[in-house]
Amino acid sequence: MSTAYTKEKKVGEGTYAVVYLGKQIATGRDIAIKEIKTGTFKDGLDMSAIREMKYLQELKHQNIIELVDVFADKEKNLNLILEFLPSDLEMIINDKKLMIVPADIKSWMLMTLRGLHHCHRNGILHRDLKPNNLLISPEGCVKIADFGLARSLGMPNEKLTSNVVTRWYRGPELLFGAQHYSPAVDIWAVGIIFAELMLRTPYLPGKDDADQLVVTFQALGTPTEENWPGVSHLPNYNNLTVYPEPSRQELRNRFPAATESALDLMCGMLALNPNNRLNTEACLLHGYFTESPEPTEPEHLPKKS
Amino acid sequence: MVVSNDDLFRRSTQYRFWSFTHSQLEELRIVANKKGIQKTEERINELDDSLPEVKLMRENQDQFQFVHLDEEKRLISYYARRCKELAAFFHLSAQVRSTAIMYLYKFYLYHSVMEYHPGNIMLTCLFLSAKVENHFIGINTFCKNIPKTTPEAILKNEYLILETMKFSLQCHHPFQPLYGFFLDIQQTLPKLDFNRLGKNYDGARELVNESLFTDLPFLYTPPQIALACLWLCDDVLVEKYLSKKFGLVKKSEQEDEDAIQHYNKLMVIIRHCADVVRKEALDPSQDESKTISAKIKLCLEPIRFGRKLMKQNGEQAAKRSGSITEGGDEKRVKLETE
Numbered sequence: 133m134s135t136a137y138t139k140e141k142k143v144g145e146g147t148y149a150v151v152y153l154g155k156q157i158a159t160g161r162d163i164a165i166k167e168i169k170t171g172t173f174k175d176g177l178d179m180s181a182i183r184e185m186k187y188l189q190e191l192k193h194q195n196i197i198e199l200v201d202v203f204a205d206k207e208k209n210l211n212l213i214l215e216f217l218p219s220d221l222e223m224i225i226n227d228k229k230l231m232i233v234p235a236d237i238k239s240w241m242l243m244t245l246r247g248l249h250h251c252h253r254n255g256i257l258h259r260d261l262k263p264n265n266l267l268i269s270p271e272g273c274v275k276i277a278d279f280g281l282a283r284s285l286g287m288p289n290e291k292l293t294s295n296v297v298t299r300w301y302r303g304p305e306l307l308f309g310a311q312h313y314s315p316a317v318d319i320w321a322v323g324i325i326f327a328e329l330m331l332r333t334p335y336l337p338g339k340d341d342a343d344q345l346v347v348t349f350q351a352l353g354t355p356t357e358e359n360w361p362g363v364s365h366l367p368n369y370n371n372l373t374v375y376p377e378p379s380r381q382e383l384r385n386r387f388p389a390a391t392e393s394a395l396d397l398m399c400g401m402l403a404l405n406p407n408n409r410l411n412t413e414a415c416l417l418h419g420y421f422t423e424s425p426e427p428t429e430p431e432h433l434p435k436k437s
Numbered sequence: 438m439v440v441s442n443d444d445l446f447r448r449s450t451q452y453r454f455w456s457f458t459h460s461q462l463e464e465l466r467i468v469a470n471k472k473g474i475q476k477t478e479e480r481i482n483e484l485d486d487s488l489p490e491v492k493l494m495r496e497n498q499d500q501f502q503f504v505h506l507d508e509e510k511r512l513i514s515y516y517a518r519r520c521k522e523l524a525a526f527f528h529l530s531a532q533v534r535s536t537a538i539m540y541l542y543k544f545y546l547y548h549s550v551m552e553y554h555p556g557n558i559m560l561t562c563l564f565l566s567a568k569v570e571n572h573f574i575g576i577n578t579f580c581k582n583i584p585k586t587t588p589e590a591i592l593k594n595e596y597l598i599l600e601t602m603k604f605s606l607q608c609h610h611p612f613q614p615l616y617g618f619f620l621d622i623q624q625t626l627p628k629l630d631f632n633r634l635g636k637n638y639d640g641a642r643e644l645v646n647e648s649l650f651t652d653l654p655f656l657y658t659p660p661q662i663a664l665a666c667l668w669l670c671d672d673v674l675v676e677k678y679l680s681k682k683f684g685l686v687k688k689s690e691q692e693d694e695d696a697i698q699h700y701n702k703l704m705v706i707i708r709h710c711a712d713v714v715r716k717e718a719l720d721p722s723q724d725e726s727k728t729i730s731a732k733i734k735l736c737l738e739p740i741r742f743g744r745k746l747m748k749q750n751g752e753q754a755a756k757r758s759g760s761i762t763e764g765g766d767e768k769r770v771k772l773e774t775e
Contacts (some may be wrong), residue, residue, distance in 0.1 A: 174588070175568075176595045182606065189450050253440070272712055283571055287613065
């Protein structure tokens with residue numbers, strides 16, 4: 133253990149890391165210590181740990197979890213010192229005692245998109261956005277976390293794996309097994325999170341990969357060559373039931389509290405054809421963020437009770 | 438506040454931790470080399486004096502040869518070249534290959550070949566780079582294809598390399614900006630002959646590969662190196678493209694002074710980088726590498742030097758008793774006189 137930090141209690145254990153709470157001794161600041169298990173993997177340091185370290189070292193932003201330090205202890209375990217973030221958006225969505233108003237949703241969306249914009253302008257795809265990877269600081273700020281699946285935008289001919297993103301937040305190009313995709317996969321996930329915040333329940337909860345296609349296209353329509361030229365050549369595009377795209381009225385009925393521009397933004401993020409999906413900049417400049425009500429100040433957002 | 442791509446680059450670890458001036462770079466290598474010498478001296482001092490070979494060695498310690506600064510650099514480049522070949526063998530992308538090579542060069546800014554043999558470090562750099570750049574190769578597959586190594590030998594250095602990299606693993610190479618220029622040139626100069634551009638783009642990619650065997654990646658940004666490589670293939674094209682980008686095409690009187698200055702400044706950088714790519718890309722021979730490696734062997738295990746002396750003495754003794762004729766080289770003569 134480094135002399136600069138204390139390790140107080142174990143709060144979680146994943147496949148490649150154990151997470152502890154602790155303090156930075158010099159400042160008294162609360163921190164989380166992610167101790168990467170080394171030596172337990174026959175191929176050396178785990179890929180997820182490598183990705184997390186690689187990308188967090190490059191990304192310093194108020195809406196991205198801060199990697200405070202990296203060091204090795206005597207046992208040669210790798211320790212990632214992260215800022216301490218006590219809750220996440222999933223906890224808040226599931227806490228039925230909390231009242232969430234549209235201005236709160238706008239605030240969380242704004243912070244999420246700002247963090248994501250910073251990832252994308254650095255050429256980094258997150259590839260696993262979901263409510264429990266959007267952590268909340270004690271001051272109420274959203275911090276994008278868990279870069280274990282992230283990757284750099286490569287050269288255009290490079291093949292990418294479509295087996296990314298937790299199922300419910302997976303865009304149609306990934307469901308079809310596309311090997312070339314773009315930052316639009318993250319935008320889709322944020323669009324689904326937006327819907328989930330409004331509904332207070334997961335928007336497209338597919339039971340398995342096949343069901344995810346059905347659930348997604350029932351809600352948003354089946355992509356066709358008309359609205360997405362080339363889609364029929366994607367690996368998993370076959371034997372699809374063609375559902376129509378929902379009418380505006382159907383969407384209004386599904387999201388009764390949403391304003392017209394909230395629906396516009398959501399639809400822009402959930403365009404089936406990834407080339408038509410809004411990018412982070414277009415989302416941030418969207419009228420939704422400038423119309424009333426103003427986004428809630430982070431410190432006044434609902435907190436985990 | 439508008440954040441430019443330059444601002445973003447200045448926030449990258451490549452800029453913050455791995456960009457140097459020429460003299461900073463030299464200084465780091467001098468310090469690393471001194472550390473290597475000091476470590477070797479410690480190893481020599483730790484040897485058991487009661488052994489005859491150690492005694493002999495102490496008497497002849499002034500003949501012990503350390504690896505010279507320049508030899509370090511050449512041997513590292515020799516293994517950087519081998520790293521490139523090995524990456525090709527595994528069908529790894531330019532990104533994986535280049536990152537591995539950069540890890541190797543970065544490693545020896547803080548360590549000496551007299552501490553860790555670059556033949557071993559190179560393998561771990563490539564194995565790690567494949568993981569970092571998303572082209573995972575299992576350790577067993579990796580080792581099966583490389584003679585005289587084991588998974589343990591490769592994994593043993595992984596952590597050391599990570600630490601030396603200051604846990605900053607991202608590398609930006611000139612390939613992506615070069616591709617960006619390839620696209621932007623087509624936009625900017627729409628009448629350009631595409632075959633000419635395509636041919637020179639391929640040539641420039643080759644030169645980018647060569648630029649890795651120079652100090653350029655530590656001294657300049659990837660787009661600067663990319664432009665220099667393209668300029669080497671087609672100077673007219675690059676100068677025309679840049680003139681247009683800087684708005685210098687129409688020879689009017691109200692040409693922007695700032696733009697001219699910027700253009701000239703960039704051209705100085707491009708010419709300098711081009712010069713380095715052409716003249717300073719190292720490619721030492723196998724013979725040279727063997728000579729330096731032999732020295733490293735003695736530095737890592739100085740007792741071998743004592744044994745070598747014993748053997749030489751033994752041979753000379755045998756020779757003396759067999760015939761009186763003097764046949765020794767300079768070194769032997771010197772030994773005898775002491």
